[in-house]
Amino acid sequence: MPFRIVRNDITKMETDAIVNTANDYPTVGTGCDHAVYEAAGFSELLDYRVKNVGFVPEGDVFLTPGFHLPAKHIIHAVSPHYYDGKHGEEKLLRSCYRKSLRLAAEQGFRSVAFPLISTGGFGYPKEEGMRIAVDEIHAFLLNSDMQVYLVVFDSKATQMGKNLYPDLEAYIDQNYVEEKHREEYNPALYAGRERQKRPSGIFPGTAGHMPHDAAPAAFREERETTVPFAYEPVMMYDLDDSEEEDMRDGQALSSIASAAFGIDSDQYDDAIEEMERKLRERIEHMTDTFSEYLLYLIKKKGMKNSDAYKGALLDKKVFSKIKNNRNYHPEKRTALRLCIGANLNLDESKDLLSRAGYALSPCDKTDIIFSYFIEKKFYDLTELDIQLEEHGEPCIII
DSSP: OOEEEEESOGGGOOSSEEEEEEOSSSOOOSTHHHHHHHHHOHHHHHHHHHHHTOOOOTTOEEEEEOTTSSSSEEEEEEOOOOSSSOSSHHHHHHHHHHHHHHHHHHTTOSEEEEOOTTSSTTOOOHHHHHHHHHHHHHHHHTTOOOEEEEEEOOHHHHHHHHHHHHHHHHHHHHHOOHHHHHHHOOTTSSTTSOOBOOOTTOOTTOSSOOOGGGSOHHHHHHHTSOBSSOOOOOOOOOOOHHHHHHHHTTOOHHHHHHHHHSOOHHHHHHHHHHHHHHHHHHHHTTTOOHHHHHHHHHHHTTOOHHHHHHHTTOOHHHHHHHHHOTTOOOOHHHHHHHHHHTTOOHHHHHHHHHTTTOOOOTTOHHHHHHHHHHHHTOOOHHHHHHHHHHTTOOOSOO
């Protein structure tokens, strides 16, 4: 794949070129700029720029040797400082990406690694900077097979990756069931219908549980096959006279719930009220299209549309198409991004995806990792794509 998001130190990338965030005058800045000079050879690189390059305006680029870097060359993109987004910052930042990629192509480079230009000491908001980077790299790769890396490396992102990784591995192990699914289920049976297995030890026509070995042979054989329904054990209660009278008066449900499930009557009533609320909500919006339901969820969460599309790293024009066309049908990865951008929970995500004809599969590792991020409320698309990359799955951003 010609585009990858990786967690690494850009000075360690073994590519034909890396891109550096440079100043307009031949001075060394903080962050990425300082790290590149240190790794390449501070004096050698600075002397080269002073003697051979000099002043370069914001939005332009220039080329130097890589000196002591693993990369053979450095493309220096003179990066814009962010003020308020109203001083041409976006135009200059896009120029940095476009001209860097154009220079790499002119030089015949086969691989190039970018940092998130301007999002460090230059102050550009990370989500906006990421969206612009993805837009420009994507546009370039429509007509090129160059390998482009977007390198994410900061203490916050690195620490986040370290913290979530063990839990993510356990989550994948628990939920990624493709091989088990293939072994246990016969796809020829009940095609297209929901398949469940009977709980162990419960057989039709028997009271309570029966050891498997004691079950009739026909039931033992049937238990090993896939069936389109499941038998559930039923709890029975013997009511005394007073309880029967309460039941007739409609006053015993919460008492039975308390005894059966360990919850008090207030919790039971609250649960019933919440269930009824959700049911009313589903009925009210049952005919919503993907576009209509997305806009409803954004409003429900008290978000602005701009919060959602920026969090999804989508261009405003793309979101406008979704907003203004009630029958818009997005690609699945666009729908997944919008679930992240709108900060949806897992039920909301499944419901929204279903309106575009998609589902989250237990046999798809991308869907499993996405579900993990949603459940943990990690609404960070950059980190999500890094984890997909590290697990051998394609990115959803591009």
